[in-house]
Amino acid sequence: MMGNAVLAAAANLRADLLTRAAARLGADPSSVTLVPGAVALASRGPSEGGAADGPAGRAARRADEAAGPDDSTEGAEGETGGSDEAGAGGLPVSEPSRRGRVPEDHRRDDTRAGPTTGPEQQAPTDSISLSDLVPDDAEELSAEGEFRNAGGLDPDTGQGVASSQWNQSAVAAQVVVDPQTGKVEVEHVHAAVYAGRVVNPAAARLQTEGNVVMGVGSALFEEVVFEEGQVVNANLSDYPVPSLADAPARLTVTLLERPGAQVHGLGETALPPTPAAVGNAVAAALGLEPNRLPLTPERILAAAEVAATRGAP
């Protein structure tokens, strides 16, 4: 399950950043914390909030349900990356379904929306910006994580996903949300797919790009609407699908291979984690969690209104 690998990668990245920042600040690594765009002494960090079960969590569970035993000999290595302005790591995490919530430090801290998209945060003075932590020649931060399981069907119940080759992927998304209109722009998506051995790299890449485009559609606007048991938006006039103008401005793909691996299918491997990644990025940008897909402007504004009402004394 790549979600675990993504969580591990995010934790590794976070630890690396904290260590580097602590050294620069002359502080103990345990006394610093990540805030939007920076690492600060822990006492100055913002309080963490957040609902337990947002769309990202739901989508993550869906990805998790789709996840299953590895073929045990094939790697489950994942990778995720993001710049210091990245929105959020997309994660088909298994944690939410088991524990009901993603640990806050993974959900909120590891990657953050840019300063213009998040809630107003006063930069603490005892802090160092993430861009100062990254070497000048580094275009991106990246980290790796790994997760392995026994694979196969559950020996007690005989249950599991009947997939001859388990398909693994991880997606990270960077978004900009307009707090006035609720409109979400997906600026950058990175998809990593475990592909075993890639036979046709161009087609594999193309298919993974298509996964992300379709996933962005279901994240942002695709929705079959029922009224009194009838589908009321049965044609493309009322059910928009992504056009060329809706594709993320930047899309990067990593096809993960392993020497000697089998040839894996790549049908829609990167599709399930894409709405989760977009949802997490939106949640991180707004500091709140819209609880329904697609993340239409109406729903984002409504979620913001609910959060504002709850926050009122």
Add this chain to the structure above:
Amino acid sequence: VTLPIRLRLNGQPREVEVGPTETLQSVLRWRCGLPSVRQSCGIGVCGACTVLLDSAPVSSCLLLAPLADGRSVETVEGLGPDDPVVEAFVAQHAFQCSYCTPALVMATRALLSAHPDPTDEQIEAHLSGNLCRCGSYYAIRAAVRDASDRLGRRTDLA
């Protein structure tokens, strides 16, 4: 009831009997044997039925065939295998299932006649009406650029 219309179809004169309420898409596909002219949404949203009418891209599912009388109609069947746009789409692998491809090739030809070296915004403006459910948009964009380069190198095509 049918009535005869005359088209210049892929460069050749063609007379065909059409129903008064028949769409150009239906006539091209079913009466003229041009299977690239596909109907998907039937309401002018998806772009799969795009053909060139007097060199301008139109949704043939929305155009009544009698209105095309006396005009020039181009479909992908009229392009040779060495057509620069076709070559570019193949070279860039700009399709997966290829259902949208013939229409995208025609829309790209129209785009490149208006803007031989199009910007990203011009590509978006001209091709956002052609939906690709496989999401091959990045490769399609690359194919448009490639086609632009190929057309620039060719002097035999105006």
